[in-house]
Amino acid sequence: MEVTLWGTRGSLATPGPETARYGGNTSCVGVYGRKGTVVVLDAGTGIRRLAAALDTSVRRIDILLTHLHMDHIQGLGFFAPLYRPDVEVGIWGPASSKLSLRERLMRYLSPPLFPVSLRELPCAMTLHEVPCEDVDIGEFRVSSALVCHPGPTVGYRIVDGEDKVLTYLPDHEPALGAVEFPSLPREWTSGGFLAAEADLLIHDSQYSAQEYAGHIGWGHSSLRQTLDFAKLSDVKHLVPFHHDPGHSGGSDRTRKANLSRNAGAGRGNVRDLGSRLLSSRHAVVRLLFLVPAHAGSCVSQADSREVESDPAFSQGRV
Numbered sequence: 001m002e003v004t005l006w007g008t009r010g011s012l013a014t015p016g017p018e019t020a021r022y023g024g025n026t027s028c029v030g031v032y033g034r035k036g037t038v039v040v041l042d043a044g045t046g047i048r049r050l051a052a053a054l055d056t057s058v059r060r061i062d063i064l065l066t067h068l069h070m071d072h073i074q075g076l077g078f079f080a081p082l083y084r085p086d087v088e089v090g091i092w093g094p095a096s097s098k099l100s101l102r103e104r105l106m107r108y109l110s111p112p113l114f115p116v117s118l119r120e121l122p123c124a125m126t127l128h129e130v131p132c133e134d135v136d137i138g139e140f141r142v143s144s145a146l147v148c149h150p151g152p153t154v155g156y157r158i159v160d161g162e163d164k165v166l167t168y169l170p171d172h173e174p175a176l177g178a179v180e181f182p183s184l185p186r187e188w189t190s191g192g193f194l195a196a197e198a199d200l201l202i203h204d205s206q207y208s209a210q211e212y213a214g215h216i217g218w219g220h221s222s223l224r225q226t227l228d229f230a231k232l233s234d235v236k237h238l239v240p241f242h243h244d245p246g247h248s249g250g251s252d253r254t255r256k257a258n259l260s261r262n263a264g265a266g267r268g269n270v271r272d273l274g275s276r277l278l279s280s281r282h283a284v285v286r287l288l289f290l291v292p293a294h295a296g297s298c299v300s301q302a303d304s305r306e307v308e309s310d311p312a313f314s315q316g317r318v
């Protein structure tokens with residue numbers, strides 16, 4: 001599978017020179033199968049550029065929403081394939097205890113918040129409520145589970161035909177309520193089942209440790225907690241995601257550099273995590289894996305170059 005990050009910012013779109021390094025668009029990730037399957041993870045403002053880059057021959061697209069906070073659905077009404085009658089669009093997302101997924105989406109996709117109503121969209125749309133049993137979407141097998149975040153929120157685990165695993169947990173606070181994190185086995189940790197031994201984990205890392213102390217219960221993680229979660233889950237590669245709107249590229253680099261300098265403090269850093277930290281530099285970071293011969297080397301070469309030459313993990317395109 002090929003994974004492209006089109007929006008990595010959390011909470012609020014934040015365009016400007018300060019956020020150019022990691023991008024200002026909110027959550028949106030494209031997952032592309034070798035046989036043509038297109039899955040879109042969340043519909044933040046990054047989805048507009050994803051649509052612009054799609055081949056016009058694509059006739060089916062599945063959008064997997066983790067939850068319906070505004071930063072994850074704001075781009076939905078601007079997703080061009082919704083206006084094409086020759087395209088099938090499946091939208092997957094959680095209902096609430098009172099409202100169906102359709103009713104929840106219509107709160108946004110209807111006047112006065114949006115001029116076009118959900119039922120007026122010309123594409124062939126189907127809605128699916130999650131979490132549900134494992135489902136096959138094209139060449140991918142998709143699992144979903146509720147995770148720790150305010151309101152009904154799920155994470156996704158996507159497995160392709162060659163058993164490569166992508167886990168997506170953009171808004172996630174697995175450390176909530178823990179005196180020390182992690183203190184429980186991953187089976188008892190929010191998101192642990194979804195992330196177990198994933199080839200690539202995309203995970204919430206909104207705060208610094210100092211910031212997290214003032215935002216406990218807001219549903220997000222510090223970068224330190226994300227690294228500990230990645231280690232607990234034994235993932236191979238990690239992309240910190242959902243950057244705080246107040247963080248510039250420089251501050252994110254500093255946080256990563258500080259973690260690197262703290263190696264040997266007894267809790268491990270990225271090098272002894274058993275996982276590799278990949279930078280979500282720019283709005284688009286391309287990770288190629290699964291293509292025999294050069295996919296794995298693409299990640300490992302770019303990744304090792306990044307880690308070894310720049311402790312701030314700021315350079316290198318993967």
Ligand SMILES: [Zn+2]
Pocket residue numbers: 010011027069071072170171242
């Ligand atoms: Zn969010």
Ligand SMILES: [Zn+2]
Pocket residue numbers: 067069149171219
């Ligand atoms: Zn959220």
